[in-house]
Amino acid sequence: MENKKNTKAILRKKISYSLIVLVFLLVILFVAPSRGSGAIIFLTAFFGIIYIIVWNIILSRNLSNYMVDYAMASESTQNIFSQDLDLPYALMDKRGIIAWRNRAFNALVQRDRQSKKDIHAMFGSISVSDIEDITDKADFHGEYQGRKYRVRITRLYIEEAYVYTVCLFDETDLMELKERKEGLKPVIGLIYMDNYDEAMESVEEVRRSLLEALIDRKINQYINGFNGIVKKLEKDKFFFVIKKENLDAAIDVRFDILEDVKTVNIGNEMRITLSIGIGYGCENLSRNYELARMAMDMALGRGGDQAVVKTENDIKYFGGKAQTVEKQTRVKARVKAHAFRELLENKDKVIIMGHKILDMDAFGAAIGVWRIATTLNKKAHILLGDVNPSAKPMVEKFKTSEYPEDLFISEDKVLNSITNDSLVVVVDVNRPSITEGPVLLKKAKNIVVFDHHRQSSEIITNATLSYVETFASSACEMVSEIVQYISDDIKLKTLEADAMYAGIVIDTQNFNVQTGVRTFEAAAFLKRCGADVTRVRKMFREDANDYLAKAEAIHNAEIFEDFYAISECDSENTASPTLVCAQAANDLLNIKGIKASFVLTLYNNTIFISARSMDEVNVQTIMEKLGGGGHRSVAGAQLKENSIEDAKVRVKAVLKEMIEKGEI
Template sequence: MKSRIRMKGNLRAYMQLPLYWTGFLVLLTVPAYILDWRLGVGATGFTLIYFCAELILYLNAKPKLASEVINFATRYATVQKHLLNEFEIPYALLDYNGKILWMNQEFRGLTGVDQGYHKSITSLFSSLTKEVLQKPEFPHDFYVDTEEKHFRVAANHIYFDTVADHSALMSIENSEEFLIAIYLFDETQLRHYMQENEDQKLVSALVYIDNYEETMSSIETVKQSFLTALVDRRVAQYFGKVDGLVRKVERDKYFVIFRHKFLAQLEEDKFKVLEDVKAIKIGNEVPITLSIGIGLSGETYTENYDAARAAIDLALGRGGDQAVLKNDAEITYYGGKAKEVERNTRVKARVKAHALREILESRDNVIIMGHSLTDIDSLGAGIGVYCAAKFLGKKAQIVINNPTSSVRPLLETFVPEAGYPEDMFINSEEALEALNYDSVVMVVDTNRPSYTECPELLKRANTVVVFDHHRQNSEVIENPTLSYIEPYASSACEMVAEVLQYFDDNMKIEPAEADCIYSGILIDTNNFMQKTGVRTFEAAAYLKRCGVDVSRVRKKMRNDMDAYKARAEAVRRAEVFRGAFAISVCPGEGIESPTIVGAQAANELLNIVGIKASFVLTEYNERIYVSSRSIDEINVQIIMEKLGGGGHMNVAGAQLEGYTIEQAKEVIMQTLDSMLEEGDIVV
């Protein structure tokens, strides 16, 4: 259908006004006929002559007027086109599908094409696709780059029915859907200045020597000052390469500031100073290790320093020998490959014991909980805290939702017939009812709120205490009244046993309670073969003095036949990956605690010659639980962190959701390949 040009608005009314006067003249002929018929005939003749003359003039003038209007519009459009052509901002007009219809000089100069180029804009800028251009709202932060410049793209949709408003002279019918006008704003300098501003920002960092006392006590006195000087020099030289300022604030602490643009360089070499300092050997038996905390993206220097403090606390809480970058909520870890160093001093345990006593004495009741799927270490630590609360005459309850077969034999010891209250063990609903303003919630064997038996307790409680031996991650329990996290400890039970020794000289725990705590140490150390130190055996000796019966403990920790067969099947089905990693699947059908069996299978696989790390996958409750173990060569903790889990250097785990068993195995293999290529692990 052909488009018709027609007049509208004021122009149409102006042109047709003389014709409207004909109606007025017709009305005048009526009184003329009344006065005199001859006068009426004359008026009628005049009206006809007037109408014919005006109609002829209207029909002759309309094309001429339309031509003049079009000529004016054409000249006006020519002026507009000339202005757009010389517009300093690159501009182009596209059709509905993104095909170039017209572009100005700046756009042609930028793209290097001529005016006859009518291909799709995508051929010039691959990111400017038809789908992006046709979106109702074009992205505000859309950018395209050339070899030397950076442009922000703005786009407008031009609909023909909105080109002219109601006061326009003419309209065009049957238009296309819309055209697209794009503008390229040169933000090269702006981005340069923004990047320069970002590069010049000062980054705060804290550098701590993890094991200062232990290292100094392992060398002769005359060499101690020399060792300190070597560490000072390595730290100063390392940050000096990036124009950093290093100031020693204590004998084992440094404060460092440097410009943000050098951070990428430090990340690229993965904070090599960690390895450089460990390489210092002047007779010290214990390698010296560093922890680094770096704070970023604060609006002020104080905020950056606070972020650095949080980062260094996280690094120390994870066992040290690593760098932690805290960028708002994003946390990045580097290092952490060294084995945690056991502290010989018990000062910290004594201080924590006294602090715990003060908290318990000031509260009405104690609610104790560990992680979900309570294991023996979590239960044993809870029993230890229960003993402390009972000694002070405080009501204590332990939250366990679904006891597994591994802990049920121990739970059966604490029955009313043995003198224990019926409500010693409660579920989450009962715990929430028991919680009041003066309650203290004691979390053991985990420091992640989402892993606890009842996360809602942590949100409602006014006083929270955390005792754990796992390395901290980005997810932590916020603002605890007391936090005692020691990654060097073999188990939460070991930590609690140490605290109980300093809780009160007159405190005595029952043999059944000591059995439970001892069992936790036994399980987490794999019968004292993993992650044991002097203090582990001292804690076991204390429990033995309290009446531990090893035979009684062994009977309570025996597996049933189905669990034993499942463990054997997991060992039988193991696959060896890269000649050093054993990966297997533990069958969970008909087993009450398949995750426990999976962990046992992972320990068994380490008895095979050549296996440096084991990974056992267990499907349970629509999740896949990964148990990972190693002896000393592979840090499985950093491997599990890649999968969202954590743990220790030799004992770690993770939980995967939304994966099948085969997909989970593939993810583990890909993670191992990636870490081998990057040098994070070495076989």
């Protein structure tokens, strides 16, 4: 337009005219006489001034809208923003106030007065700051009147001011197609019977085939109910394929096949439990199968009786209520022992480490591995950092002339001396972040793991040999079996047998928790090697202040939801608050009706939680929701809450949520 004028200049000129009139009226107001005709002039001037002031205020507030209206009146702008555009289209200011809408937009919001004026009324997820941050264009997603839209907002510079265009793209059909496509993706899964051999031995021989057939039928009906296919690979292993939408349905009912299969009883003393591993999310089917195998390893490593769903970036757990079944056969222990020996024979140095704040079980297991390596003429060291006060007396006994000076070594020295021919052995832990040397794990080429804790989503992935048995009472029990199978030449000294026996005693709470036949067999072996029960018992006698703190924690315990004891332990006068905390949690289980106990203590600006249970509740799954982990009956977590009361609130919230969902 050749004679196009600056809109802002015109508006300013109009405003200046009103200001001139305002000044003129002010002069009249002050010089007009107060009586007769002068009073009329005075009132006229007064109301004229009020009108001009109000008019200017309204004009300043709606200046952006006036400018848009003026711009829309021009021929060139009208061609750009055609009223006949099929897409809902509008103009607004930076506050989200809509100044102009085309017909399609009007048709969309015709029954919604608020949405005609304000974009935030349509899409509450779009804030004023979101609009102000736009420099060119930005896309947002929202839902309006049951339809899903992509909201494209573009910033334009018109007549020396910024205005924002809004264009709505209806993506409802597209999103439904995407969801449908996602739901049709194949999901690969594996089903293993955890205790097939043990269950079959518990039933009469003539009825074993019937028990197997009933279990097979349950599994086949379950997968067929999802319109999937299932194939039996071995006597206790199945492979299946379902669609993603069916997986969502199985997750909604939390894989009820896990509980349903336990109802099969034809006289078998032991109920069958299943482990399910599922992988999905990759376009490559072979990769989904690999994810399923990894998920199955995770399920078995956590004790079985659960389903694990794994993608490339996420992992979810379901079930895990049953007590882990002890394996009577030692074949696996013997195989692992021989594999461990082969690894040792090809290495020149062995570095042994446990978890942070080394406890008695980790230390005893480390000593057992050290003796194995030394007997095979390998240079071995134990990585030593902070030690739990309960284990310090035992550790000090190894700092004598009877043992080499470099038995214990610091992380700095290890990192400078480790080579490709070095072997790192991790005991009593399988989470890299809480080991004594996380950096060492990244640098080491050869890693062996011996642990009895259930695995979480964080595991040592680059282990050359991994031996994780969740039914074992302790790492010392596992290493005791390894010692017996690896060589007949290995002889434990009395002090070493004491350390390993003490580890079993602590982790089993004097053989009361997680104790099986193999636990007593390991203890008997250590007794033959010279372990002294009385000597170990004297070592763990309690300090008077610790005993009083534990008694106070038990006295102040709160019973939550009828079955859960929650308390706190004073850390001011105790040498080892975390140990006293754990002991109090153990003692609270002696109260009738208590299924699980949780004792909290503040230590080094961190709130520690000790969780214990008998056999009805899996405290590991509870602690995992708080960022911790552990064993089915012995677990813990560390929180960075402002106070113990805040931490208690979190524990109660997790318990209530899991109770409502039927997870505990």
